Amino acid sequence: RLHSHDVRYGSGSGQQSVTGVSAADDGNSYWRGRGRPGAVCQRGTPVRCGQAIRLTHLGTGRNLHSHHFASPLSGNQEVSAFGEAGEGNYLDDWTVVCSGTYWVRDDEVRFQHTSTDVFLSVTGEQYGRPINGQKEVHGMATSSQNNYWKVMEGIFMQPSEAFKAERYHAEL
Numbered sequence: 001r002l003h004s005h006d007v008r009y010g011s012g013s014g015q016q017s018v019t020g021v022s023a024a025d026d027g028n029s030y031w032r033g034r035g036r037p038g039a040v041c042q043r044g045t046p047v048r049c050g051q052a053i054r055l056t057h058l059g060t061g062r063n064l065h066s067h068h069f070a071s072p073l074s075g076n077q078e079v080s081a082f083g084e085a086g087e088g089n090y091l092d093d094w095t096v097v098c099s100g101t102y103w104v105r106d107d108e109v110r111f112q113h114t115s116t117d118v119f120l121s122v123t124g125e126q127y128g129r130p131i132n133g134q135k136e137v138h139g140m141a142t143s144s145q146n147n148y149w150k151v152m153e154g155i156f157m158q159p160s161e162a163f164k165a166e167r168y169h170a171e172l
Contacts, residue, residue, distance in 0.1 A: 001029040001152065002064075002120075004057045004081045007131055012069035015080035016062050019134035020122035024152070030058040034086065036093055049098040052114050054088075061085045063092035064120070066113045066139045073125035077118045077139030091115055097143075108148040113139055119147035 003021040005028045008014050021029060034054045035041025047053060055064040062081035065088060069078040082088050096103050097110035097119075111120040118139025123146050125136040140147060 001026060002031060002055075002137065002149070003029045003134065004060065004062070006060055009072060009078070009080065011072055012078045013067065013080055015065065015082050016057075016060060017131065018064065018079045018081055018137045019127065019131055020137050021134055028057075028059050031055040031064070032058055046102040047096055048102055049096060049100060052093045052095050054086075054092050055094065055111075056086045057081050063088040064094060064111075065092050066116060066118060066120075067091050068116065071136055071138035073127070073136040074123065074138055076121070077113075077116060077141075079120060079137050079139055094120065105151055108150045110143060110147050111149065117141070119143055120149065121147040 001021050001023070002018065003026060004016060004018045007017050009017050032055070033047065034056055036052050036054060056062070060081060061084060063083045063086065064079065065082035066077055066079045071078045082092060093114040094111040095114050097112050098107060103109055112118070116139065118141055120137065121140040121144070122135050122137050127134050127136065
């Protein structure tokens with residue numbers, strides 16, 4: 001599970017750490033999908049494959065972020081949480097990579113950083129103190145089995161009426 005809390009990296013950017021955890025009851029693993037600044041993103045509108053979004057950590061209000069700093073354990077690209085109250089910068093944008101037209105709740109997806117093209121990934125590197133046992137989340141230049149993600153729980157919004165009409169419209 002994609003996890004974060006207000007523990008900062010001791011190297012690199014010094015921003016809020018983002019890690020991977022396996023605990024299903026972890027309250028710090030909730031993220032809200034949002035549109036990019038200036039993009040209209042109405043509640044209930046499905047996310048298109050290839051659409052750029054932002055993921056905002058519910059507990060701290062910081063956005064999933066990446067930049068050209070080395071990650072602490074693997075030396076891949078650092079992934080952090082950045083900004084305040086959902087406001088950040090262009091390095092908070094991630095493209096949803098999926099098959100089909102829309103991101104389907106039960107399907108695995110990839111997130112590709114729009115500015116640096118790395119994929120959001122988790123491998124086997126584990127931290128010691130103060131986040132003992134949590135796995136490093138980082139950006140990898142190539143797609144692999146380590147960068148598939150799946151929504152495990154959350155609030156499902158019914159598709160908007162406009163979307164239903166578009167999807168189920170039958171031509172004469």
